[in-house]
Amino acid sequence: MPTATYGETAVPVDDEGFFTDPAQWTEPVAEQIAHESGIETLTDRHWTVIRFMRAQYAEKGTSPTVRVLGKTSGVSVKELYQLFPKGPAKTAAKIAGIPKPRGCI
Amino acid sequence: MSGPHLPYDSGDMGTHIVILGGGTAGTLAANRLRRMYDEHACRITVVDQDDDHVYQPGLLFVPFGMAEPHHLVRSRPRQLSAAVDYKQATIERVDPDARTVHLGGGVRLTYDVLVVATGATLLPEETEGLTGHGWGEKVFTFYDLPGAVALHHVLERFERGRLVVNVADLPVKCPVAPMEFAFLADWYFRRRGIRDRVELTYATPLDGAFTKPVAAKALGGLLEQKGIELVTEFTLGEVDGAGGRLVSYDEREVPFDLAVVVPLHGGASYVGCSPGLGDELGFIPVDQHTLQHPDHPEVFAIGDAAGLPASKAGSVAHFAGETLTLNIGRFLVGQSLDAAFDGHTNCFVETGFHKALLIDFNYDTEPLPGHFPAEVGLPLLKESRANHLGKLAFEWLYWHSLLPGRELPGIDSAMPERGKHRVDA
Numbered sequence: 145m146p147t148a149t150y151g152e153t154a155v156p157v158d159d160e161g162f163f164t165d166p167a168q169w170t171e172p173v174a175e176q177i178a179h180e181s182g183i184e185t186l187t188d189r190h191w192t193v194i195r196f197m198r199a200q201y202a203e204k205g206t207s208p209t210v211r212v213l214g215k216t217s218g219v220s221v222k223e224l225y226q227l228f229p230k231g232p233a234k235t236a237a238k239i240a241g242i243p244k245p246r247g248c249i
Numbered sequence: 250m251s252g253p254h255l256p257y258d259s260g261d262m263g264t265h266i267v268i269l270g271g272g273t274a275g276t277l278a279a280n281r282l283r284r285m286y287d288e289h290a291c292r293i294t295v296v297d298q299d300d301d302h303v304y305q306p307g308l309l310f311v312p313f314g315m316a317e318p319h320h321l322v323r324s325r326p327r328q329l330s331a332a333v334d335y336k337q338a339t340i341e342r343v344d345p346d347a348r349t350v351h352l353g354g355g356v357r358l359t360y361d362v363l364v365v366a367t368g369a370t371l372l373p374e375e376t377e378g379l380t381g382h383g384w385g386e387k388v389f390t391f392y393d394l395p396g397a398v399a400l401h402h403v404l405e406r407f408e409r410g411r412l413v414v415n416v417a418d419l420p421v422k423c424p425v426a427p428m429e430f431a432f433l434a435d436w437y438f439r440r441r442g443i444r445d446r447v448e449l450t451y452a453t454p455l456d457g458a459f460t461k462p463v464a465a466k467a468l469g470g471l472l473e474q475k476g477i478e479l480v481t482e483f484t485l486g487e488v489d490g491a492g493g494r495l496v497s498y499d500e501r502e503v504p505f506d507l508a509v510v511v512p513l514h515g516g517a518s519y520v521g522c523s524p525g526l527g528d529e530l531g532f533i534p535v536d537q538h539t540l541q542h543p544d545h546p547e548v549f550a551i552g553d554a555a556g557l558p559a560s561k562a563g564s565v566a567h568f569a570g571e572t573l574t575l576n577i578g579r580f581l582v583g584q585s586l587d588a589a590f591d592g593h594t595n596c597f598v599e600t601g602f603h604k605a606l607l608i609d610f611n612y613d614t615e616p617l618p619g620h621f622p623a624e625v626g627l628p629l630l631k632e633s634r635a636n637h638l639g640k641l642a643f644e645w646l647y648w649h650s651l652l653p654g655r656e657l658p659g660i661d662s663a664m665p666e667r668g669k670h671r672v673d674a
Contacts, residue, residue, distance in 0.1 A: 210484065210498075211418055211513070215529045222486065225498040231482060246558055 150176055162237060162244040166201060169241025177239045182230065186239075190227050193219055197240040207237045207245040264291035264581060267350055267360040269340055270517075271297035271325040273305075273652070274552025274566035275366030281574040281654035283330040294334040294358060296350070297367075300325050303394055304647060306563065306640075309426050309599065311397035312509075313437045314405075318398050328652045340367070343523040345545045362547050362577050365526070365533045367517035369422055369553040369561055375513045376417050376485055383490020388508045391430060392422065403507065404437070409446035410506030415495055417485040417513045418454050420530075422553055422561045425608070427451070427511050428458065428468060429599045435475045436601030444476075452480040452495065452503050461615035462674030464608055467630045471600060485510070514561070516554055532556035537612065538588035540573050546580065549573055558612060559592040567651050568593040571662045574654075593664040595621070597640035605636035611664040619669040622660050626668060 147154040148161060150173040156164045163169055174194060178186050186194070196217040200208050210233045214221035224232035233245045266282060268275045279295050286293075302325045310316035326335035339353035343363065350358040371392055373379045379388065391397040414431045421427075431451045438444040451458075451472060457465035458472055458479060472479050486498035488510065495503040495510075516531025525544055528534045533550035535542050537557050542548035550556075551573050552566035559565050572590040579586050592612030599605045607627050608616035620626040627636055650657055 209419070212529045221498060225486075225500075229499055231499075 158244065160238075160244060163241040164243060166198065166240075166242045169198075173241065174239050177241075181228075181235050181238060183228070183235075183239075187227075189219065189223070190236075190239075193217055193224065193227060193232070193236050194240045197236055197242060201240075201242040207233065207242050209233050209245050263289070264361045265359065266291055266293045266362045266364065266577065267358050268293065268295045268364040268366055269297075269343075269350065270366035270368055270552070270554065271295045271329070271335065272302065272366065272368050272552065273563045273647075274368070274554070274569075275364070276302070276325070276328045276652045277567060277570050277654040278364050278366060278551055278573055279333045279654075280328075280330050280652065281570050282577065283333055284654065285574055285578060288332045291361075292334065293332075294336060295326075295329060296336045296338055296340060296352065296358070297325050298337065298339045300337060302328055304644060305422070306647070307644065308391055308394065308397045309429055309433070311394070312391050312400040312404055312430070313433050314401060315433075318394055321394065323648070328648070330653075340517070340519045341522065342519050343526050345523065345525050345542075345548060348547065360547070362549065362581065363545075364573070364577070365520075365548065365550040365554045366552050366566075367520075367554050369420070369514040370517055370531070371512045372515050373510075373512035375515075376488060376510075378488040378490060379417075379485075379510060379512060381488070381490055383488075383493075383508075386490075387493070387506065388488060388490050388510060390510055390512055392426075392511055400509065404434075407447070407507060408443060411448045411450065411504060412507045412509070413450045413452060413495060413503055413505040414509045415452040415483070415485060415503070416454060416511045420532075420561055421511050421514050423596070424560055424562075425459075425468075425596050425598045427453075427509075428472070430509060431477050432471065432475060432598075432600045435477060448478070449476065450478040450480060450503060450505075452483040452485075454482065454484045456481050459616075461610070463618070463672060464610075464616040464630060466674050467606070467618075468598070471632075475601075514553075520554075528556050530556075536588070537592065538572075538590050539576055539586040540569060540590060541576060541580070541586055549577060557592065560594045560596070562594055562596055563647070563651065564595040565593070567657075568595075568662045570654060571656075589663075591663050593662060595660075597636055597643065599637065599640055600632050603634055603637050604632040605640045606630055606632050607636045607639065609664060609669075614664060614666075614669070617669045618672060621668055622665045623668045629669065 148157045155168045228235040304321045307316045307321040341351045389400040438447045458468035459465040483497045487496040520527035520531040534556045535550045540549050553561040576586045595609045597605045609621045610616040618630045
């Protein structure tokens with residue numbers, strides 16, 4: 145399994161860089177992943193989404209999709225795209241240190 | 250066949266199984282349960298709001314004049330065993346704690362087991378502009394019968410321009426149908442001799458033609474071969490009917506003269522009024538292997554209503570039928586449930602020119618090439634006439650085998666491994 149190095153620590157990730165073990169995540173790591181994803185600064189609104197996603201993952205064992213986030217996080221789908229322009233569910237999941245949201249088909 | 254003996258309370262009317270929804274899943278579940286239990290062992294009641302059972306796989310063909318709308322609709326109760334009660338009523342809400350369903354007109358049904366099979370509902374009004382200017386004129390869906398019929402009339406008069414097929418966002422019923430629509434449109438305009446005057450675009454929220462890599466490559470190749478432009482990661486934010494533009498949430502635009510949009514889907518509206526029953530989108534969050542509700546053990550869900558990580562497709566309801574009925578039987582006699590459902594899905598993908606390809610997969614195994622159901626069988630992930638004939642033959646099987654809740658000859662509920670070839674995408 146591939147790893148990514150944040151600070152001094154090597155963290156197990158999947159082929160696309162999503163954490164496979166959310167317990168390895170820290171807030172400074174989130175800032176670093178955000179930079180790599182092209183987001184300069186994590187604002188309070190970003191953190192609202194990130195914390196919400198981690199809580200959802202802890203509760204349900206899956207990462208929420210954009211539509212579910214728009215209905216439940218208190219941040220509209222439109223704003224989610226402004227905060228995480230390259231696909232909110234995927235980008236926010238990566239920054240939040242949880243696995244990639246599953247496409248259901 | 251008689252099922253296990255069910256416990257009775259003296260003076261009680263016996264066990265009551267209530268099935269909400271008389272579509273594909275509810276009908277096959279009712280008929281399977283009826284065969285498992287004698288009439289004196291339990292009552293089975295099916296509730297639906299109308300008497301129109303639509304053969305939904307046929308909707309794809311209506312816009313191209315390849316299916317007659319009235320041939321697709323039959324009576325709901327007539328697909329049910331005579332010993333199943335059918336109640337035509339609106340469902341207002343379910344009170345899972347009181348094990349009661351509230352119907353229109355103040356009628357209440359109490360249950361020992363509830364099966365939620367009310368499918369998925371189209372929610373076009375949830376997308377900005379979709380039902381605004383141009384809806385029913387140059388913006389359509391073929392996911393319901395009136396939409397498919399209206400689209401047929403418009404396609405007949407369509408002489409040139411840009412036709413865009415778009416899936417607003419997942420989940421949707423029959424996720425391959427929108428792509429089939431694009432394939433059939435290519436064929437339709439070729440037959441009319443105007444293909445060179447029509448630009449075809451397929452815009453999807455996925456990052457490829459399909460979620461899983463091997464099928465995405467095969468289907469993406471077919472789109473390219475047929476000259477259909479593929480636009481990926483396009484999550485529909487707004488429809489500008491007047492300006493003829495689809496706009497994604499990340500502000501990309503796809504211009505159109507005619508847009509065929511598959512709207513957002515949710516569960517049936519009463520689910521939202523039933524505390525603790527459904528998830529954020531109104532689907533029922535049942536265990537993916539047992540089909541049982543995590544908080545209400547007497548509640549099960551099957552078909553499109555279930556919040557499973559599987560396709561919303563009739564084949565899934567069919568393959569889940571065996572696990573559902575077995576587990577309801579086990580639940581009623583206090584046995585542990587069987588985690589047997591593997592997410593088996595089987596879809597014919599119509600590609601035009603009297604051909605189709607077939608995909609067969611489950612929760613763990615993506616659609617692979619090979620043959621179905623074994624080494625000798627229909628070709629998988631490959632266009633053939635045999636698959637097209639299979640798709641046509643399925644309509645008869647639907648009414649006469651699938652809805653009565655019978656097994657299809659030679660096809661097990663669990664996905665067959667044999668006949669499949671592991672390949673790299």
